[in-house]
Amino acid sequence: MTAPSTNTPDHQPRPFVDLMVSIVIPSIILMKFSGDEHLGSVNALLLGLAFPLGWGLFELVKYRKKNFIALLGMISVGLTGGIGLLELDAGYLAIKEAAIPAIIGLAVLISTRTRYPLVRTMLYNPNVLDVDKIQSALEKNKATEEFESRLMKATYFFAGTFLFSSIMNYVLAKWIVVSPSGTQAFNEELGRMTLVSYPMIAIPSMAMMLLIFYYLWRTIRRLTGYTLEEVLAPHLADK
Template identity: 80%
Template sequence: MTSPSNSATPDHKPRPWVDLLVSIVIPSVILMKFSGEEYLGNVNALIIGLAFPLSWGLFELIRYHKKNFIAVLGLISVGLTGGIGLLELDAGWLAIKEAAVPAVIGLAVLISTRTRYPLVRTLLYNPSVLDVSKIHQSLEESGSVDEFEERLLKASYFFAATFLFSSIMNYVIARWIVVSPSGTQAFNEELGRMTLVSYPMIAIPSMIMMMLIFYYLWRTIRRLTGYSLEEVMAPHLAEKEKKKSSSGSATEK
């Protein structure tokens, strides 16, 4: 009698609305609306508010084994925010922390270009997204490997620039919104407001910039190999697309 392997981990399906609710909306509402002494109080509101993204991040790491550098930095960032509030440090440290986290990631992206595993290659040009072996074979046949590597290096610089943008914007927004002493109700409310504002002003532009980088990388692959996107998608993604197409056709019939 065989038992299922304990090493198998469940497939991680992106849940952007859950991520948004747990990491942004709920903490912001708690910090802005329930920090008064008649509700949770300053300390309890801060602890409970930050517990949501912290717990969710830990759950994702443990449940799906998403032990990556960026996820760990996110958890550290939430922990530092709580520490600044609980220790009642100067609010200026919050702005420095907000700028430091994306700056560290951007620096890691630049350093990774000098290693065998650039982060752009790990995140965008990998077998879970594209049929890397098929692309590489075509590049070798056309003698375009060096040109592609140069474009991949450029994509890494663009990728690092997105984090530089986030770092600058994080600092500006933190200094603009969070002006009250830490450990106060006003500080908690401003922290919640900053969390809400940072999503549309930082996260969405950063996502658009990353999509443009992927498009730049894809256009390079198309020009050098002649393949369409469907032809170089990772096999498991291509299979999903075929199933969707076939089910859609069956529904129309």
């Protein structure tokens, strides 16, 4: 008897498409088409935000089991649109920009008080690594306690990357977006902030996360003596 096929397709990373739809296209619309001679400030804001919102909704519906980040993105875009359309003080935008990564960082910290710290869930799991093999080697080398300590430290470092992002988001929003919401200038500044945030915040944050994962991998290598190929989950090693 064959197992029933799943209706949810596997998610394939598409960083170029994500970058274009979520960053580049909305920024161009907000910066170049917010004037009254084009779309106007309200229509440009709606159209610019529709791209990341629509893409996030598409990803969430199609790959619903794997897109917590898409959900957060939709919430973030929705709040940005609300601030612009309701013409709230631009200071709320800075608060919103800081709040999203701060909430994620807080969730990472809270996870350290549970049985499943976020770094363990993301990396140290049977879908990525041969956990049984690593655990056996750690016990044999009497290094389990040291590994758990370093795993916890990696989780704190991970939370720190979101703290960095939260602070930088706030500073960037306060620095760039200074015009009243609901105006052409506000839209142009919002587009500029979206473009600038990628090299100034996203790339450094990704670099810090890669360093954290490298730190954790070096820990596994030192405490077990295994190479990366030797501790990959069997289905990944076969590939």
